[in-house]
Amino acid sequence: MKIAVLGAGVSGLSAARLLKDKGHDVTVYEKESTVGGLARSRYVDGILYDPHGGHILNSKKPEVMDWAFSVLPKEKWQYTARNAKIYFNGKYVSYPFELSLCELDIDDAVNCVHDFILAQNGPEPDNFRDWLVWNFGQSIADYYMLPYNEKIWAYPLEQMETKWMQGKMPLPSKKEMIHSMLLKDPTERKMPHSTFYYPIDGGIQSFMNAIAQGLNIRCNAEIKTISKTEKGWTVNQSETYDHVISTIPLPVLGKVMTEIPDVVKDCIADLKYNSLTTVLFECPETDITWLYIPSKEYRSHRVGYQSALTPHANPKPGMGAGALEIIGNRFDVSELDKKEGILPAELQYRQTLDSEFTEYAYVIHDLHYRENIETVKGYFNTVEGFDLLGRWGAWNYKNMDLCISDAMEIAKKL
Numbered sequence: 001m002k003i004a005v006l007g008a009g010v011s012g013l014s015a016a017r018l019l020k021d022k023g024h025d026v027t028v029y030e031k032e033s034t035v036g037g038l039a040r041s042r043y044v045d046g047i048l049y050d051p052h053g054g055h056i057l058n059s060k061k062p063e064v065m066d067w068a069f070s071v072l073p074k075e076k077w078q079y080t081a082r083n084a085k086i087y088f089n090g091k092y093v094s095y096p097f098e099l100s101l102c103e104l105d106i107d108d109a110v111n112c113v114h115d116f117i118l119a120q121n122g123p124e125p126d127n128f129r130d131w132l133v134w135n136f137g138q139s140i141a142d143y144y145m146l147p148y149n150e151k152i153w154a155y156p157l158e159q160m161e162t163k164w165m166q167g168k169m170p171l172p173s174k175k176e177m178i179h180s181m182l183l184k185d186p187t188e189r190k191m192p193h194s195t196f197y198y199p200i201d202g203g204i205q206s207f208m209n210a211i212a213q214g215l216n217i218r219c220n221a222e223i224k225t226i227s228k229t230e231k232g233w234t235v236n237q238s239e240t241y242d243h244v245i246s247t248i249p250l251p252v253l254g255k256v257m258t259e260i261p262d263v264v265k266d267c268i269a270d271l272k273y274n275s276l277t278t279v280l281f282e283c284p285e286t287d288i289t290w291l292y293i294p295s296k297e298y299r300s301h302r303v304g305y306q307s308a309l310t311p312h313a314n315p316k317p318g319m320g321a322g323a324l325e326i327i328g329n330r331f332d333v334s335e336l337d338k339k340e341g342i343l344p345a346e347l348q349y350r351q352t353l354d355s356e357f358t359e360y361a362y363v364i365h366d367l368h369y370r371e372n373i374e375t376v377k378g379y380f381n382t383v384e385g386f387d388l389l390g391r392w393g394a395w396n397y398k399n400m401d402l403c404i405s406d407a408m409e410i411a412k413k414l
């Protein structure tokens with residue numbers, strides 16, 4: 001079968017490779033000059049930078065990890081235990097916050113435990129704001145959950161649903177929480193993403209390049225039109241294919257694919273997402289993998305330290321670099337000259353090294369999400385020879401492993 005894959009992020013690349021291995025004739029179209037999509041890396045003066053956020057790999061699905069290791073052998077990956085912290089009242093509290101209450105000042109810890117005892121009473125709310133208070137109690141919500149989530153989503157939490165959280169957020173049981181309050185042993189905390197893999201050399205880009213090896217990929221090839229003809233799907237008014245797999249964002253697809261009905265286009269237009277700026281900066285070396293910053297005093301909600309993911313992230317021993325993240329429209333990096341209001345001074349921001357803007361960062365699961373996406377998917381299920389795939393192609397909060405898993409499902413049926 002002759003297949004066009006739109007987009008060369010992890011979804012498009014994985015689908016293309018799996019389908020090529022099955023003997024199909026596959027062409028990948030990518031608008032940028034390099035492959036990888038959100039999972040990219042580059043070096044800045046010898047410092048490794050994942051410009052769309054640090055990308056680590058782990059999965060509950062063994063077939064995904066087996067496939068990843070068949071593409072980039074296991075010995076080329078660094079296996080790391082997460083050492084994430086939360087910067088709270090000048091302290092570095094272990095992540096997840098709700099399992100680290102014994103590290104707080106005693107009055108704060110008592111408030112958290114007291115309110116947690118009262119929590120999970122009454123019916124479970126279906127909006128995210130009320131759910132955070134209901135599930136964790138008022139103090140954990142006020143100290144961490146509400147301010148952090150308000151920053152990372154930049155969207156009213158009361159207008160978000162709660163179903164997306166499974167597997168994304170640590171959701172400890174009441175017993176696990178009580179256990180953690182009594183026992184100061186973070187190794188006991190087996191929550192999602194507590195260990196992970198990251199390529200030893202070349203960043204996550206080296207995984208993307210390995211998947212791309214041997215594929216027919218057209219870079220700098222933006223999709224401008226897709227139309228159905230008698231012979232199949234015609235892409236950019238030139239080549240025709242039996243089947244198309246689209247991983248490009250649905251709002252982009254809505255513009256280039258003329259036959260989508262208006263009712264479906266309206267649902268696509270109502271899908272919500274947010275954008276992100278990352279800024280690479282020089283700072284002291286650290287063994288922290290990520291630092292979460294819930295306080296509204298600072299605009300950045302998170303800093304990733306890639307030197308904690310691989311020993312080859314920085315050129316000189318003792319030198320450190322972090323990548324801070326800010327949600328919203330493109331952030332004016334010259335504001336960092338003032339530094340105040342962006343990051344806590346303790347993080348010792350020394351100089352700006354690079355920055356990048358990501359338009360499509362996080363899918364927002366607002367209260368209309370399910371209705372909208374069901375209409376969109378319902379329509380595409382009726383379109384012959386066309387599949388939606390990926391975080392933005394199928395519009396869901398999926399990490400790389402689930403994108404690969406979905407690519408496997410599509411490859412199985414073709």
Ligand SMILES: Cc1cc2nc3c(=O)[nH]c(=O)nc-3n(C[C@H](O)[C@H](O)[C@H](O)COP(=O)(O)OP(=O)(O)OC[C@H]3O[C@@H](n4cnc5c(N)ncnc54)[C@H](O)[C@@H]3O)c2cc1C
Binds near residue numbers: 055056391
């Ligand atoms: C800040 C952040 C941190 C993350 N951290 C992790 C992590 O640690 N681990 C993890 O597993 N996942 C992580 N993720 C999620 C991960 O990035 C995604 O699951 C994954 O990269 C999505 O891949 P994709 O191929 O579906 O989409 P993308 O990577 O977005 O790929 C889509 C491709 O389509 C191309 N494209 C768009 N329009 C067109 C067009 N008109 N024509 C041609 N090409 C086009 C784009 O250039 C892009 O290359 C993170 C995401 C973010 C935002």
